[in-house]
Amino acid sequence: MSTNESAVRLSTLIQDHHAAILADWIAHLQGLTFRSNAAADEQLRQHCTQLLGLLAVSIRDGGIDNIDGRAWDEVRDLLTEISGERARQGSTPSETATFVFSLKQSLFSVLRTALEGQADALADALWTTSTLLDKLGLFTIEVFQKSRDQIIVRQQQELLELSTPVVKLWEDILALPLIGTLDSARTQVVMESLLEKIVETGAAIAIIDITGVPTVDTLVAQHLMKTIAAARLMGADCIISGIRPQIAQTIVHLGVNLEDVVTKATLADAFVIALARVGATVTRKA
Amino acid sequence: MERIPILRIGDLLLVTIQVDMHDRLAMTLQDDLTERIVRDSAKGVLIDISALDLVDSFIGRMISNTAAMARVLDAQTVLVGMQPAVAITLVELGLTLPGVKTALNVEKGMALLGKSYLR
Numbered sequence: 001m002s003t004n005e006s007a008v009r010l011s012t013l014i015q016d017h018h019a020a021i022l023a024d025w026i027a028h029l030q031g032l033t034f035r036s037n038a039a040a041d042e043q044l045r046q047h048c049t050q051l052l053g054l055l056a057v058s059i060r061d062g063g064i065d066n067i068d069g070r071a072w073d074e075v076r077d078l079l080t081e082i083s084g085e086r087a088r089q090g091s092t093p094s095e096t097a098t099f100v101f102s103l104k105q106s107l108f109s110v111l112r113t114a115l116e117g118q119a120d121a122l123a124d125a126l127w128t129t130s131t132l133l134d135k136l137g138l139f140t141i142e143v144f145q146k147s148r149d150q151i152i153v154r155q156q157q158e159l160l161e162l163s164t165p166v167v168k169l170w171e172d173i174l175a176l177p178l179i180g181t182l183d184s185a186r187t188q189v190v191m192e193s194l195l196e197k198i199v200e201t202g203a204a205i206a207i208i209d210i211t212g213v214p215t216v217d218t219l220v221a222q223h224l225m226k227t228i229a230a231a232r233l234m235g236a237d238c239i240i241s242g243i244r245p246q247i248a249q250t251i252v253h254l255g256v257n258l259e260d261v262v263t264k265a266t267l268a269d270a271f272v273i274a275l276a277r278v279g280a281t282v283t284r285k286a
Numbered sequence: 287m288e289r290i291p292i293l294r295i296g297d298l299l300l301v302t303i304q305v306d307m308h309d310r311l312a313m314t315l316q317d318d319l320t321e322r323i324v325r326d327s328a329k330g331v332l333i334d335i336s337a338l339d340l341v342d343s344f345i346g347r348m349i350s351n352t353a354a355m356a357r358v359l360d361a362q363t364v365l366v367g368m369q370p371a372v373a374i375t376l377v378e379l380g381l382t383l384p385g386v387k388t389a390l391n392v393e394k395g396m397a398l399l400g401k402s403y404l405r
Contacts, residue, residue, distance in 0.1 A: 188374075195370035202390055229382040233373040235366065235389035 004063060006128050010111075011060035014052065017110045022052055024106040032098065047082050052103075054078055064132045067139065079136065083143040087151070093144040100137040104130060164190050166197040166206075169271060172278045174203045174236075177267075179212030187223040191230050198236045205274045206231055209267045211242030221256040228261055237277075239263070241270035290315045292322050298330040298399060299323065299361075300392065304337040312348045319352060323359045330399035331356045334392055336367025346381040353386045362387065366395035 014021060026048050030041070054075045062071025079100075086096045107129050115122040164186070169175045176194055180186070194206060208227070213220065228238040241264040243251075251258060264270040275282060288311060293300040299322055301315070322328065333349060335341065353363035364387045368376075376382070389395035 191374055191377075192370065195373055198390065199370060202394070204390075204394070226377045230370075230373040230377040233365075233368050233376060233383065233388055234370065235368075235391075235394060 006125055007059050007064045010064070010125065010129060011056050013110055013114055014056040014059070014107070018052065018056070021103075021106045021110055022048055024109065025052070025103055028102050028105055029099065032102065047078075047099075050078055051075070051082075059132070064128055067132070067135050075136070076139065079140050080143045083140045084147045087144050087147040093141050096140050096144050097137040100133060100140055104133050107133075160186060160189055164193055166193050168197075168201055168203070169207070170275065170278070170280065172202070172204045173271070173274045174198065174201065174206040175209060175267070175271075176206060177209045177212060177242075181214060182220045182223045184223065187227060191227045194227065194231060195234055198231065198234050203236055205237050205239065205277055207239045207241055207267065207270045207274060209242040209270075210240060210247070211244070211267070213247075216247050216250055216256075218254055218256055221251065221254070221258070225258075225261075237262075239270045239273060241265070241267045288314075289318065292318055294322070294326055294328070295396075297326070297328055298332060298396065299326065299328045300332045300334065302334040302337070306340075307345045307348060309344075312344075316348075316352055316355060320355055320359060323356060323361050328361050331361050331363045332392060332395045332399070333363065333365050334367045334395075335365065335372070336369070336391070338372060339369060341368075341372045341376060343379055343381060346376055346379070346383060350383050350386055353383075357385075362399055364389050364395040364398055366390070366392050 026045055029044060029048070058072045058075045062069045066072075067076070082099070083096050086099075108126060111122065111125050111129065115125060159180075163179045165177065167175050167177070174194070174197055176190065178190065182190070197203070198206065208224065210216065210224075216224075224240065228240075231238050239262045240258070243263055243265060262270075262273065264273065272282075288305070290301060290303060290305075290311065293302075299319070301319065305311070319331065323331065331352075333352070335349075338345070349365060353365070356363045365383065366389045368388065387398065389398050
């Protein structure tokens, strides 16, 4: 029997026993899930109905060998949608794949009844069905992974934008509180926003506060020095503040050269120096 | 021949670079500038590069050389008006121009020179 014939037979079987397969499949799925509510049940039922309907059409038109073909477009779109929805709701990829794999049991029992007594044909049909559903299951995992990756990339970007504010402390004085590790991509963003702000405010001094930087290794130090050098080229001096005792030790042990840069233990100390440089003083009332 | 104008303001000289630099232009500028420093007994030089969107290693080196020459003739050089993108590029190229003083704009550069040469 050719694969084409078995595809047509499988398609006809699904269409003929649509209601039975659907009921069996949904019952099976509901048995697998622990949290259940009316809305989720309704959504599950809707997904199952749509998928089974499209599956029958695609198997007939596109065959079972190549699920990347055009006839499978609608099935792939639906699976992408289901998978993406589940990723956003926080399902694990195996839960999503199980959704597809669980159709096997329902299909197999229909095949067994339909092909009773024809051992060869049954084995053949079981194999093709199984292969097909495996492919579809793997596809959902791939899509799941992709949508998760997209979420991660988006969060990274948001984090990057959130964590690099440049604030004006006083006339001519800027502060740059750094939070999180400095890698090259972040250094670029930090540098750009600092330089833009220098142009915008005409500031002469920038205080880079590294209280929120967990560790300072040679690379982070190098990135800091780059930022300071760029600010200097624009005519602004930099002061590094918020150096924790631990970090001071690490810097010396690593042999990082911070000699050319003014460093202060706290932001307050750096601010006093900066005020003195722009010619301002702070006095307590009475 | 193409030349970069050198303007005198009190005992400061102002050089505004607005065109792309090439070797001969750079040589001419250095000739003219050293000549003017001696003739006008200038105490300070301002090099304004706010019109440049692109500064390569050649211009970077030219600027530091010019600053060194001026220093020998007892004139302070201040580089003013560098664009943020230019600053980032120079730092990435490893050209931090260590011997050159910098300021955000001409006004601040003049204030800086006014402070330093009176001492």
